[in-house]
Amino acid sequence: MKAMVVTPYFYPHMGGVQKYIYEIGTRLQRVFGHDLTIVSSNWHQEENTTKTEQIGGLEVIRLPYQFKVSSTPVSLAWERALRELIRSERPDVVNGHMPVPFIADVAARASSGMQVPYILTYHNDLTGYDLLTRMFGQCYYPILGSRTLHLSDTIIATSDYYAGRSPHLRKHLPKLRYAAPGVDLDRFPENRSDFLRRKYRLRDERILLYVGHLDRESQHKGVQYLIRAMKTVRESTDAKLIIAGRGNYIDHYREVAANEGVSGDVIFAGFIPEDEVPLYFNSTDLLVLPSCDRAEGFGMVLIEAQACGTPVIGTDVGGIPFAIDDGVTGLIIPPRDARGLADAIVRVLGDPDLYRLMAQNGPRRVRNLFTWEKSAAVYNQIFREVARERT
Structure with a gap:
């Protein structure tokens, strides 16, 4: 037809x-x-x-x-x-x-x-x-x-x-x-990599990742809360945040990072070629989508990261609670809460058993549902x- x-x-x-x-x-x-x-x-x-x-x-x-x-x-x-x-x-x-x-x-x-x-x-x-x-x-x-x-x-x-x-x-x-x-399971296999560590010359830092639009029109993604959370994360965890994407609001987010005193801990990666996206997901420790309103209908990056065995953190808005099995493949937190976001990041990265459970459950859930x-x-x-x- x-x-x-x-x-x-x-x-x-x-x-x-x-x-x-x-x-x-x-x-x-x-x-x-x-x-x-x-x-x-x-x-x-x-x-x-x-x-x-x-x-x-x-x-x-x-x-x-x-x-x-x-x-x-x-x-x-x-x-x-x-x-x-x-x-x-x-x-x-x-x-x-x-x-x-x-x-x-x-x-x-x-x-x-x-x-x-x-x-x-x-x-x-x-x-x-x-x-x-x-x-x-x-x-x-x-x-x-x-x-x-x-x-x-x-x-x-x-x-x-x-x-x-x-x-x-x-x-x-x-x-x-x-x-x-x-998710295209052939494109997003569970195949762990040190791609980001080599690309950005990182050592033992834990790697946090955001992937998405960085336009003024996409402020619902909540990137500013993630940047602010880094100040608290760095108090207890040696971590770098990689923000991947392009848009007309990047200079604003750079300013937020400078005001929070975390410019050295935030890497703006720019646009990711399609063939590198799975490498990003497979070489990060945690993917974070801190969206703050119902404009986030689902959050496709969440299931792509889970397919790669990467735990995720998202917010209780829009369709995100359907994309994440809370406590099983990742954590769901309230939106617009930089401190709560930081606590969730530290919790996942600091609990090896919880981290291992989420990393194992993510690919299985994606195969079954997405x-x-x-x-x-x-x-x-x-x-x-x-x-x-x-x-």
């Missing part, structure tokens, strides 16, 4: 949603025989034209945008463009992805107008990192989002844990299905069921 997947961004723009779509989409084609077309906006202004390309065997159609609100691309011409694409591509289902608003909302309306089943993948609630974006998020649901949820034949969430705590998804529980992010093959199989079933119900 033929499916059209609509997303605000796609490769080469990197992010959890893009990876989720790519990994599931390539498996839907290769394993289950679906024919997928990805429809996305452009990311760079200089490439802001309509164009078609192939990425990983997927046909990708990029539509120009007219302007951006924060990181949200917008075009008032998209509904007409999507109707024309639906008419020419003739998909059996359309699958939109949010939380970045507008294009998924437009896709819902275009699909409804063209009598094509619409499936919404809802990664997390739309929140905001400052007053303006929080106000935007509060206006989004009454203006666009609630209608999009209503128009969707099926809504896919990444976990029932998150859905049960979302004020927006709770209203649509009967049509909810679940497909968690996964593989892309399992998630693609869920999508295959949903696509076929929804298309069949409309015939």
Whole structure:
């Protein structure tokens, strides 16, 4: 069958949603025989034209945008463009992805107008990192989002844990299905390494790792709390923190480290090439994701690290408590608590038995629950069921 997947961004723009779509989409084609077309906006202004390309065997159609609100691309011409694409591509289902608003909302309306089943993948609630974006998020649901949820034949969430705590998804529980992010177990084997120790010329220090966006728009990741925690960690443990990722807020985080007196203990690694990501996870002692609001719908790096046998620490927000088995594969702590985060880090690193237990349990849990093959199989079933119900 033929499916059209609509997303605000796609490769080469990197992010959890893009990876989720790519990994599931390539498996839907290769394993289950679906024919997928990805429809996305452009990311760079200089490439802001309509164009078609192939990425990983997927046909990708990029539509120009007219302007951006924060990181949200917008075009008032998209509904007409999507109707024309639906008419020419003739998909059996359309699958939109949010939380970045507008294009998924437009896709819902275009699909409804063209009598094509619409499936919404809802990664997390739309929140905001400052007053303006929080106000935007509060206006989004009454203006666009609630209608999009209503128009969707099926809504896919990444976990029932998150859905049960979302004020927006709770209203649509009967049509909810679940497909968690996964891990490519061939790419993320449990294969311990001294890669980071050699790369940064470290000696006996324990290595802490954060991997993620470092944009001003990604302040929900809580990086500032992790940097502040390092001051307390260093009082009892010889440790270095490696912060990996790129973004427009790195200078701010450097300033936080300087103000806390830990500049010498924090390494800003920059962007990690895809082939080095497993090496980072396999050569760190502990991965930390200190997110501080519901914009963290899951935390894919948490399960990738666990697959490599690396214990993790996350916060009690969004979908993180589903990604971590508290006390078994890692620890869950309250958000926005630098002291509590430091205590959790010291506890895991200072208890060899607990550390060994978490390192052993992580790969087992990922194999049982979080593989892309399992998630693609869920999508295959949903696509076929929804298309069949409309015939």
